[in-house]
Amino acid sequence: RLQLNQMNCSVEVFGRGLNNISKPLVWFCEPFVLICASAENMCLLNGAAKLVSDAISEYQRRCLQNETKACSNDNFAQNDISALKTPGSNSPLACGKRKPPSDTSSLSSRSYDHGSADRPRKAPKVVNEKVTCILTVPLWVLKNCEKDTDLKVHLLGKHNGSLGCKQREMASRSRCFISLPNNGRNQWSPMVITIKSSSDIPSFHDVRIAMRLVVKSLIEFIGDPASERRLVHELARNAQGTYIFNQAEGALRHECHITHKLVWTKLLELPSAMTNGKLKPHGRFLLMDHVQEWLKRGANCSVEAYCDEICIPILSGPYVLVCGHNSADVNVVASRVAQKIEHHIQTHSYCQFLN
Numbered sequence: 001r002l003q004l005n006q007m008n009c010s011v012e013v014f015g016r017g018l019n020n021i022s023k024p025l026v027w028f029c030e031p032f033v034l035i036c037a038s039a040e041n042m043c044l045l046n047g048a049a050k051l052v053s054d055a056i057s058e059y060q061r062r063c064l065q066n067e068t069k070a071c072s073n074d075n076f077a078q079n080d081i082s083a084l085k086t087p088g089s090n091s092p093l094a095c096g097k098r099k100p101p102s103d104t105s106s107l108s109s110r111s112y113d114h115g116s117a118d119r120p121r122k123a124p125k126v127v128n129e130k131v132t133c134i135l136t137v138p139l140w141v142l143k144n145c146e147k148d149t150d151l152k153v154h155l156l157g158k159h160n161g162s163l164g165c166k167q168r169e170m171a172s173r174s175r176c177f178i179s180l181p182n183n184g185r186n187q188w189s190p191m192v193i194t195i196k197s198s199s200d201i202p203s204f205h206d207v208r209i210a211m212r213l214v215v216k217s218l219i220e221f222i223g224d225p226a227s228e229r230r231l232v233h234e235l236a237r238n239a240q241g242t243y244i245f246n247q248a249e250g251a252l253r254h255e256c257h258i259t260h261k262l263v264w265t266k267l268l269e270l271p272s273a274m275t276n277g278k279l280k281p282h283g284r285f286l287l288m289d290h291v292q293e294w295l296k297r298g299a300n301c302s303v304e305a306y307c308d309e310i311c312i313p314i315l316s317g318p319y320v321l322v323c324g325h326n327s328a329d330v331n332v333v334a335s336r337v338a339q340k341i342e343h344h345i346q347t348h349s350y351c352q353f354l355n
Helices: 004-006 039-065 073-085 149-156 167-174 204-222 225-237 290-293 326-345
Strands: 009-014 032-037 133-135 176-179 192-197 251-255 262-269 272-275 277-281 301-306 319-326
Touching: 004 039, 004 301, 009 039, 032 272, 073 225, 133 204, 133 290, 167 176, 167 204, 176 204, 192 204, 192 262, 204 251, 225 251, 225 262, 225 301, 225 319, 251 326, 262 326, 301 326, 319 326
Parallel strands: none
Antiparallel strands: 009 032, 133 192, 176 192, 251 262, 262 319, 272 277, 301 319
């Protein structure tokens, strides 16, 4: 009950009139349990479902062990219902009636008290898997570094010749473990940052706070405002672990580093051309008023091209980012942007992609 309460999940049981509990009832389908959570706690549903599933399995095991003929034994049901009742709700958590197998001789009786009826039984412990997020820093972040350890020193923090002050501060504020590779690297390779929740209850919120702090530190390190959005997008796109970033046909959902709100984005590369011995990105054609009007027609999205002298990326390549609150709109607008880029390359044969 404590774990379900801390997860902010509500649990409702649809059974068939267990122990004077008249509702909610089902008559035309099998009894079932419904677990609900708010949009902010959607990631916790799997953990709550595992707790409920384990409780049902333990209850059925007890029924079989005591040679009951149904899962609605008065003593056991009353104890389980009162123990698993959601606080502040009239809806109990019960597993409903289940008919045991007719022949239980083939089932091994697994008793935690090794056959002694006088000893108290020990319930199996529910193991909560830690929430993890593994971020891979793009190689272009290290473009202007003299050595690849500069980034590690920046993330760790250095005070009075001692390393680790910033790392400890980020871990304390987020209640997460934040680890960096300890081994020295002779070759340039992407840095991997591992974030893991430290609390007993899986906390996606804590991991999200930790990622926010790590991203902020990385943005300070690159010192390139035009490359910030690309950095945030690529970190989310290449992330691994149990912290999942939703994707839909190429569009990616992640937190905006400015507003800290969840948005959908899609990144497209921009072509470049050699002009007067210098490589010049092409993308201004996407910023013209009539083009912007056509690109965003019927969709609530923004189209940001990082290509001209005002906002040209220093570390990363030129790109265009489509941003919105709906994955379908983002994919539609991104498709239009891709059409415009392809048409521009066809009409400007000297213009090509860098990679």
